Amino acid sequence: MSSGTGWSRFTDRHPVPVFTLPSVVVVAVLMVFPVLYTLYMSVHSWFASSLTSPEFVGLANFRRAFLDDERFRNALWLTVYFTGLATLLQLVLGVALALLLNRPFRGKGVVRSIFLLPMVATPVAIALVWMMMYNPTLGVMNYLVGLVGLGPYNWVSNAAIVVPALAVVDTWEWTPLITLITLAGLATLPLEPYESAVIDGASAAQMFWRITLPLLRPTIIVALLFRAIDCLKTFDIIYVMTQGGPGFASETLNVYTFQVGLFYFHIGYASSLLVILFALVLGVSLALIKVRRGSW
Amino acid sequence: MQALRKWSILSVVLALALVSPALAQQFNWQQAKGTQLRVLLNKHPWQAAIEPHLKEFETLTGVTLVTEVYPEDQFRAKVLVELASGASSIDVFMSMPAQEGLKYMRAGWLQPVDEFLKNPAVTAPDYNWKDFLEKTREAMVVEGKLVGPPIQVENTSLMYRKDVFQKYNVKVPTTLDELEAAAKALNGKAMTDDGQPGFGIVARGKRAAATSQFAAYLHAMGSTWIGPNREPMFNNEDGVKALELYGRLLRTYGPPGSENNHWYEASSIFSQGKAAMYTDANSLFPVIEDAQKSKVVGKVGYALFPRGPKGQYGSTVAAWGLAMPKSSKNQKAAWLFMQWATAKEQVLAVQSEKGVLGARESVWKDPKGLTKVPADLRESLTVGSKVGTPLWNPPVVAVAECRDAIGAAIVTSIQGGDVKVAANKAAADVKRIMAETEKK
Numbered sequence: 001m002s003s004g005t006g007w008s009r010f011t012d013r014h015p016v017p018v019f020t021l022p023s024v025v026v027v028a029v030l031m032v033f034p035v036l037y038t039l040y041m042s043v044h045s046w047f048a049s050s051l052t053s054p055e056f057v058g059l060a061n062f063r064r065a066f067l068d069d070e071r072f073r074n075a076l077w078l079t080v081y082f083t084g085l086a087t088l089l090q091l092v093l094g095v096a097l098a099l100l101l102n103r104p105f106r107g108k109g110v111v112r113s114i115f116l117l118p119m120v121a122t123p124v125a126i127a128l129v130w131m132m133m134y135n136p137t138l139g140v141m142n143y144l145v146g147l148v149g150l151g152p153y154n155w156v157s158n159a160a161i162v163v164p165a166l167a168v169v170d171t172w173e174w175t176p177l178i179t180l181i182t183l184a185g186l187a188t189l190p191l192e193p194y195e196s197a198v199i200d201g202a203s204a205a206q207m208f209w210r211i212t213l214p215l216l217r218p219t220i221i222v223a224l225l226f227r228a229i230d231c232l233k234t235f236d237i238i239y240v241m242t243q244g245g246p247g248f249a250s251e252t253l254n255v256y257t258f259q260v261g262l263f264y265f266h267i268g269y270a271s272s273l274l275v276i277l278f279a280l281v282l283g284v285s286l287a288l289i290k291v292r293r294g295s296w
Numbered sequence: 297m298q299a300l301r302k303w304s305i306l307s308v309v310l311a312l313a314l315v316s317p318a319l320a321q322q323f324n325w326q327q328a329k330g331t332q333l334r335v336l337l338n339k340h341p342w343q344a345a346i347e348p349h350l351k352e353f354e355t356l357t358g359v360t361l362v363t364e365v366y367p368e369d370q371f372r373a374k375v376l377v378e379l380a381s382g383a384s385s386i387d388v389f390m391s392m393p394a395q396e397g398l399k400y401m402r403a404g405w406l407q408p409v410d411e412f413l414k415n416p417a418v419t420a421p422d423y424n425w426k427d428f429l430e431k432t433r434e435a436m437v438v439e440g441k442l443v444g445p446p447i448q449v450e451n452t453s454l455m456y457r458k459d460v461f462q463k464y465n466v467k468v469p470t471t472l473d474e475l476e477a478a479a480k481a482l483n484g485k486a487m488t489d490d491g492q493p494g495f496g497i498v499a500r501g502k503r504a505a506a507t508s509q510f511a512a513y514l515h516a517m518g519s520t521w522i523g524p525n526r527e528p529m530f531n532n533e534d535g536v537k538a539l540e541l542y543g544r545l546l547r548t549y550g551p552p553g554s555e556n557n558h559w560y561e562a563s564s565i566f567s568q569g570k571a572a573m574y575t576d577a578n579s580l581f582p583v584i585e586d587a588q589k590s591k592v593v594g595k596v597g598y599a600l601f602p603r604g605p606k607g608q609y610g611s612t613v614a615a616w617g618l619a620m621p622k623s624s625k626n627q628k629a630a631w632l633f634m635q636w637a638t639a640k641e642q643v644l645a646v647q648s649e650k651g652v653l654g655a656r657e658s659v660w661k662d663p664k665g666l667t668k669v670p671a672d673l674r675e676s677l678t679v680g681s682k683v684g685t686p687l688w689n690p691p692v693v694a695v696a697e698c699r700d701a702i703g704a705a706i707v708t709s710i711q712g713g714d715v716k717v718a719a720n721k722a723a724a725d726v727k728r729i730m731a732e733t734e735k736k
Contacts, residue, residue: 047694047732047733135553136551136552136553137551137552137553137565137570152552154552154553154555155553156553156556157552157553157554157555157556158553159555159711242556243502243503244503245502245503245555245556245707246501246502246503246555246556246707246710246711247503247555247703247704247707247708247711248503248704259696259700262373263696263697264694264696264697265376
């Protein structure tokens with residue numbers, strides 16, 4: 001009884017620490033600890049089957065990644081390539097779609113909702129369906145490109161085009177996100193600049209390039225930020241569709257790290273790869289935020 | 297003289313027949329009564345087939361079983377993590393020694409069973425270890441020590457369309473040369489139900505997955521993964537020839553996009569009637585003979601993998617078996633379980649009820665053992681498991697990593713790249729991985 005009153009008196013006096021404690025504990029245990037532990041492991045060498053405990057190796061893992069590991073360099077390049085290609089495609093298509101959907105027409109709400117559907121589908125299911133569409137023998141994609149006199153291609157089985165083929169899948173799924181964010185941006189644009197532009201006799205193209213796009217820039221950069229971060233760490237569709245193949249032609253950093261950590265059990269080295277991926281994501285995010293601030 | 301020998305053999309047989317039931321009765325199955333065993337099983341046809349019989353073991357021995365079943369990836373991770381923690385309570389687990397055996401043995405996690413097998417106090421006199429097909433016994437040995445008995449066996453073999461070979465009058469290949477000739481002759485010929493053309497051959501081409509089937513080509517060609525001095529050997533002249541052949545077959549006479557085909561894709565193409573030949577594990581026969589999904593039911597022959605230019609056999613012998621951790625506190629009961637699960641009676645039961653390919657020769661001779669298995673599969677399996685090689689994986693500690701490195705060379709070969717360069721690069725990678733993971 002006395003402890004109960006003591007406890008309630010304590011909560012009355014210190015509401016802030018008491019009520020935030022559960023979430024602080026959750027964040028500490030599930031987020032802060034793993035990140036710190038990964039940093040700790042990244043300077044150790046530990047092959048999970050040996051009975052020895054992790055051995056401190058300093059920055060040897062990082063040196064090995066950048067100097068001796070061809071698969072890592074390949075993965076790093078593919079990560080950048082995939083991210084660049086996918087975000088560019090999504091950006092162009094997403095903004096174009098937003099401009100199209102921003103015009104008044106009948107059934108606009110329904111059409112907008114339909115365009116958002118790919119985003120809510122499960123990535124693994126999407127990957128499996130695209131896998132069938134890309135099948136060189138039985139898939140529909142070769143039929144479609146055949147109609148315009150192209151192909152047949154081996155799609156995700158061809159080392160030269162596997163990354164673009166995967167970027168198309170990611171684009172199909174995530175273009176709506178860019179559209180959604182851009183539409184929100186369009187809704188907040190002021191009308192005055194357009195009115196004065198019309199009076200000054202500006203063409204539609206001029207209005208788009210000189211007014212709409214500059215005003216949308218902060219919005220677009222936010223959308224870009226979301227997509228770039230997501231693309232850098234894409235795992236599901238690549239793992240399901242190619243597992244990094246053919247050979248290592250679509251093995252991005254995330255897929256490679258997964259192999260190293262959970263199939264080869266080099267826990268230390270995998271941790272250092274994750275630290276590099278983390279730095280990459282952080283770097284890209286900071287750069288984009290800086291670009292956005294600079295133009296604000 | 298001849299007659300005399302016949303008589304003496306007969307009398308020995310008679311004597312054994314009279315004595316062995318008596319001995320069997322003497323064997324004390326109840327010697328570990330009251331023990332509880334924790335058994336980890338991989339989700340697998342054998343597991344599905346044995347589970348309904350586990351009660352019989354409990355009644356016979358008075359030992360209680362606590363079984364846990366996990367899908368393959370989680371199963372492997374679970375066993376590894378538990379054994380690595382040093383505080384495992386596992387008593388028996390399913391294991392493929394060629395996959396993880398060396399790693400586990402070097403780490404000191406496995407309890408070899410040689411002593412149990414030799415000890416008449418814990419091994420029933422009618423267990424008959426020699427009844428297991430020769431190479432399946434070898435497949436369960438790691439660094440000279442027996443890990444446990446095999447529960448299921450499979451070989452890389454040649455599956456072919458009997459109807460197509462007959463229609464186009466092509467001889468079923470028994471050598472690698474004939475294999476390529478047949479692939480060439482049949483590629484593009486009409487072979488589906490509706491008369492559409494199909495491919496000469498199909499096989500796995502996906503990086504690591506392809507290596508276990510490529511193993512048959514490698515050994516038939518006269519090479520192997522690792523030489524006697526623990527140096528990579530698959531990049532020698534014969535090894536490069538095998539790589540070139542594998543790549544050439546799939547590139548020239550196989551389906552486009554072979555580089556991304558695992559057994560699932562490859563067997564789908566074959567069971568849709570779109571290929572004349574398929575080299576893969578014969579344990580895939582239930583997929584090919586599945587009347588619900590396959591269009592080639594009853595049309596497929598299961599032959600021994602073709603032999604190499606010098607007559608070498610390529611057929612691989614992959615075995616799932618049972619193993620016990622050194623940390624188990626119930627080793628006697630664990631051995632009783634391993635023994636019971638692989639006694640003739642149980643092997644016959646799982647093979648006749650669910651078509652699980654057993655490793656006991658006597659079961660393959662028993663007509664009951666053949667009810668669920670295509671007839672010619674018996675021939676190729678029993679021969680293959682005597683003359684083949686248990687080295688379907690490179691005998692290294694870091695199997696998965698080495699398979700990826702070697703698989704990259706297979707993909708290069710399928711893509712028509714420089715095979716010699718790729719093979720040497722893979723060998724250098726394997727050498728580096730071995731140095732990193734096998735340091736004493």
